[in-house]
Amino acid sequence: MADPSRYTYESPLKGYENAPPLPDEKAADGKSYVNPQTGVLSKAYERFPDPLDNGRRGAFDIHVYYFQKNQKQKQFAYELWQRIRLEFPELRIYRFWEEPIGPHPIAMFEVNLFTPAQFGAFIPWLVINRGPLSALVHPNCVDPDTGEHEEEYRDHTQRATWLGNPIALDLNLFQGREEESAQRKKAAQEKKAAEEKQA
Numbered sequence: 673m674a675d676p677s678r679y680t681y682e683s684p685l686k687g688y689e690n691a692p693p694l695p696d697e698k699a700a701d702g703k704s705y706v707n708p709q710t711g712v713l714s715k716a717y718e719r720f721p722d723p724l725d726n727g728r729r730g731a732f733d734i735h736v737y738y739f740q741k742n743q744k745q746k747q748f749a750y751e752l753w754q755r756i757r758l759e760f761p762e763l764r765i766y767r768f769w770e771e772p773i774g775p776h777p778i779a780m781f782e783v784n785l786f787t788p789a790q791f792g793a794f795i796p797w798l799v800i801n802r803g804p805l806s807a808l809v810h811p812n813c814v815d816p817d818t819g820e821h822e823e824e825y826r827d828h829t830q831r832a833t834w835l836g837n838p839i840a841l842d843l844n845l846f847q848g849r850e851e852e853s854a855q856r857k858k859a860a861q862e863k864k865a866a867e868e869k870q871a
């Protein structure tokens with residue numbers, strides 16, 4: 673289970689401190705609000721926001737789970753795996769696991785998403801086409817100091833989203849790595865500070 677109080681959060685209005693006050697005016701439906709139009713779309717339509725990984729790793733993993741002893745689910749999952757390969761050949765998809773692996777307590781397969789357009793197309797598609805299966809949508813966030821994925825625990829908990837019923841993951845693996853990550857981050861920050869001192 674995620675514990676949101678473990679983390680600190682910037683104000684959602686960071687960068688918008690000097691924006692003009694928002695109007696109270698309602699749209700023609702009398703309920704929704706009229707927003708001042710800027711004519712500029714959020715950059716999030718084109719590129720995943722930091723610290724999401726816009727590189728080769730892919731910003732999001734989708735893990736689709738099935739109960740490996742349930743023949744009906746297994747059959748459905750295998751057909752879904754094939755369908756994704758046929759309909760979304762540009763996505764990266766891995767092995768159809770028939771047993772639990774890593775933090776995943778039941779069998780699953782994994783798909784990686786690289787662009788907001790892929791996310792925008794694939795996730796709504798999966799909402800409708802996932803049948804009886806649950807899917808985990810978790811980000812891969814890059815640490816600005818080390819360039820590595822240092823927050824895998826958080827990426828699989830507080831930053832995770834589920835389609836269908838959530839399934840408890842075995843997070844022990846990530847907790848073991850947190851100490852290593854903290855050390856790597858400290859070393860990178862010290863190196864940066866030393867370089868800044870020299871310059």
Ligand SMILES: [Zn+2]
Pocket residue numbers: 733734735782810
């Ligand atoms: Zn993953």
